[in-house]
Amino acid sequence: MHSTLSDVFISHPIHIPLSNLPDFTSLRHLPDSYTWTPKDDLFFSASSSSDESLPFIDLSDPHVATRVGHACTTWGAFQITNHGVPSRLLHDIEFLTGSLFRLPVHRKLKVARKDDGISGYGVARIASFFNKQMWSEGFTVVGSPFDDFHKLWPMHHLKYCEIIQEYEEHMQKLAAKLMWLALGSIGVDEKDIEWAGTSSDFQGAQAAIQLNHYPICPEPDRAMGLAAHTDSTLMTILYQNDTAGLQVFRDDVGWVTVPPVPGSLVVNVGDLLHILSNGIFPSVLHRARVNHLRSRFSMAYLWGPPSDLMISPIPKLVDPLHSPLYPSLTWKQYLATKATHFNQSLSFIRNYLPSDQIF
Numbered sequence: 156m157h158s159t160l161s162d163v164f165i166s167h168p169i170h171i172p173l174s175n176l177p178d179f180t181s182l183r184h185l186p187d188s189y190t191w192t193p194k195d196d197l198f199f200s201a202s203s204s205s206d207e208s209l210p211f212i213d214l215s216d217p218h219v220a221t222r223v224g225h226a227c228t229t230w231g232a233f234q235i236t237n238h239g240v241p242s243r244l245l246h247d248i249e250f251l252t253g254s255l256f257r258l259p260v261h262r263k264l265k266v267a268r269k270d271d272g273i274s275g276y277g278v279a280r281i282a283s284f285f286n287k288q289m290w291s292e293g294f295t296v297v298g299s300p301f302d303d304f305h306k307l308w309p310m311h312h313l314k315y316c317e318i319i320q321e322y323e324e325h326m327q328k329l330a331a332k333l334m335w336l337a338l339g340s341i342g343v344d345e346k347d348i349e350w351a352g353t354s355s356d357f358q359g360a361q362a363a364i365q366l367n368h369y370p371i372c373p374e375p376d377r378a379m380g381l382a383a384h385t386d387s388t389l390m391t392i393l394y395q396n397d398t399a400g401l402q403v404f405r406d407d408v409g410w411v412t413v414p415p416v417p418g419s420l421v422v423n424v425g426d427l428l429h430i431l432s433n434g435i436f437p438s439v440l441h442r443a444r445v446n447h448l449r450s451r452f453s454m455a456y457l458w459g460p461p462s463d464l465m466i467s468p469i470p471k472l473v474d475p476l477h478s479p480l481y482p483s484l485t486w487k488q489y490l491a492t493k494a495t496h497f498n499q500s501l502s503f504i505r506n507y508l509p510s511d512q513i514f
C-alpha cells in the first residue's frame with residue numbers, strides 16, 4: 156500500500172519550506188503571511204447566518220439507511236453517534252495527537268515529510284495552492300508509523316503504534332458499514348461493487364490517517380486553519396477534540412460550523428464517492444477555522460479504494476437518462492489530478508470524458 160499511493164507524490168513533488176514555520180506559541184500578532192483576505196480564498200467570507208445544522212445520525216436508529224442517504228445527497232456530510240468505536244480509543248488517539256504536536260519543533264522536524272513523500276510531519280499539502288499560509292501543522296500516517304514514531308518517541312513508540320493500528324482497524328470496519336448504508340440508500344448493493352470482496356468488507360481498501368493541530372491564534376478572524384477543500388477519498392471519518400473549528404459549505408446556506416459533540420464522529424463524502432454515485436452524492440467542501448483561546452486537534456481517517464483500481468460511476472446508476480458524468484480513473488490518477496488542479500479537479504476530469512463513454 157505504502158509504495159503505490161506514494162508513487163503519486165514522487166511524480167508530483169510539492170515543495171513547501173518548513174524553515175519558516177513560526178513558533179505559533181510566541182506570536183502576539185498575526186504575521187502578514189498568515190493574514191487572509193477574501194482575495195486569498197474565494198470562499199473566505201460567505202459566512203452563514205442560517206440556523207441549518209449538519210445532520211446528526213444515531214447509527215442504532217432503525218431508519219439509519221434513509222438518514223445516511225438523505226445526508227449524503229443533501230450535505231455530503233453528517234455527524235454520527237453509536238458508531239461502535241470505543242471512547243477509550245478516541246481518547247487514546249487524541250492523546251497521541253496532543254503528545255506529537257507538543258513535541259519541540261526540532262523533534263517534529265526529524266520526521267518532516269519529504270517533498271515527494273506522503274507520510275510525516277508538515278504543513279497541509281494544499282498550502283501550495285495559496286499565497287497565504289495556514290495556521291496549522293499536520294502529520295500523515297500511511298502504512299506503518301514505526302520508523303517515524305521511533306524517531307519521535309524512542310521509548311514509547313510501540314504504545315503509539317498500537318493505538319494507530321487499533322484505530323485503523325475500527326475505522327476500516329466503520330467505513331465499510333457507512334459505505335453500504337450510503338450506497339444501499341441509492342439501490343446499490345454488494346453485487347454491484349466487486350472489489351468489496353467476498354465478505355463485502357472492502358479489505359482491499361487503502362487509507363491514510365491525517366492528524367491536524369490548529370494552535371491558539373492571536374487573530375482568528377483573519378487567519379485560516381485549513382482552507383476550503385473537498386477530500387480526495389471515498390469517505391473521510393473525522394474525530395475532532397472539544398474545540399469547534401470545522402465548517403462545511405452548502406450552496407444557498409454558506410458555511411456552517413460542525414459543533415464538537417463528545418464521542419461523535421464527522422463523516423464526509425469524498426470526491427471518489429461523488430464519482431461512484433455518478434454525482435448523486437456531492438463531496439462536501441469544508442475548512443477549519445482557528446481559535447483564540449484553545450488549540451484544536453482533529454484526526455481524519457482518509458479512506459479510499461485500492462490505488463490502482465479503476466473507479467467510475469456505478470453502471471447501475473447510469474442509463475440513457477443518466478449519462479456517466481465522469482470517466483474511469485484510479486485513485487492514484489485522481490490524486491495526481493488533484494495535485495495539479497486542486498478544487499477544479501472534478502470539473503477538469505468531467506471535461507475529459509471520452510466521447511464513447513457519453514450516451
Ligand SMILES: O=C(O)CCC(=O)C(=O)O
Nearest residue numbers: 365367401442443453455
Ligand atoms: O480539522 C478539521 O476539522 C478538518 C481536517 C480536514 O479537512 C482534513 O484533514 O482533510
Ligand SMILES: [Fe+2]
Nearest residue numbers: 384385386441
Ligand atoms: Fe478535509
